[in-house]
Amino acid sequence: MSQYSLLHAAKKNCGDFLIRDAALALIRHHTNVSDDEVLTVDVVGRNLDQETIDSVAETDVAFLAGGPGYQPEFYPGVYPALDDLLDVVDVVPMGPGWRGIDEETYSFTDESVRVLERIVGQDRVPFLGARDLPTVRILRNYGLPAELTGCPAWYYYDGYPPEAEFSPSQSIDHIIVSTPPQNSNRYLLQYFQLLRTLNELFPGATIVCSFHRGKFKESLEPYVGYPWERATYVRNTASLIYGLINSYARRNGFELYDASGSSEYVQRYYNADLHVGHRVHGHIPALAGGTPSFLIQIDGRGxxxxxxxxxxxxxxxxxxxxxxxxxxxxxxxxxxxxNYPDFETVDQNRLQAYEKMTELLQSAL
Incomplete structure (x- = not known):
């Protein structure tokens, strides 16, 4: 029988797989359990059958992995099964975050607030883990105790506590450029401009276009929770846009990498000389591995x-x-x-957040 549950969102996006696997590694480190003793359940946008709920109920505690889960429709939009799960097990959020543009006008539905209050009413949850500072402020504005734990992915590379030091390469020979949202023409043009600029700035460097949700139509699933028509539109638009990126990259001698479907992609980011792009979970593993990374932010996650x-x-x-x-x-x-002054505090900030992540996990065990 599993001793713990891990509630996650891993479906296609490699960032979600990284969050899941990083959360699993944190649980293993703090409990010394094996993977077989952790029940993993995809809960985002899904109602769970009674058999799955019963299986989660048999575990000591359910950890909720990160991702942009603290959305206005936290419940039931993002986590439709969460109220039922709270009836049978303690749920501990390991650093979800917000997903918006304007922190000042960000708001939760009444049902979302009710379920968040249920979570912090549990004896094992001294505070809500949050992956970034805007999320901490938003939660506290609702009177909810919250602390910056960071995303589990912050700590996947270099042990516990994190020990890596920022260590840029002496030369920029291998560049990973993470692709933008797959349903935006605007960011497509920006991405082409970015590739041209990097090619001019680092002539002779290998430039890799990294696709976090897959390169082609058949590997791009509709968004969970979207109406069928909207999901189909997103899928078809993504197919067109990513097809254009594929063609452009091949014509200009850039490499293509499909990172979707697992967390294995992180090793490429650790070993690169530079990451630039639109993906938060391209930015995070690069920094964790000591690689300079420049994020082009598209919303509150960035x-x-x-x-x-x-x-x-x-x-x-x-x-x-x-x-x-x-x-x-x-x-x-x-x-x-x-000598990279904009990265001087990264290691210290990760370490401080890790202390809060440790406090949260130890309170739950």
């Missing part, structure tokens, strides 16, 4: 990780198509010239 880790060289991608690319180019050049 704003939050940049503020929380202290990577002040990141830029917002929302202002225009070309402007953010020129900003990130200037940021890269500045950091190379000055």
């Amino acid at each position: 704003f939050g990780v940049s503020e929380s880790l202290g990577t002040s060289g990141d830029v917002s991608g929302r202002s225009s198509i070309r402007g953010p690319v020129q900003e990130v180019k200037s940021s890269i050049e500045y950091n190379i010239r000055n």
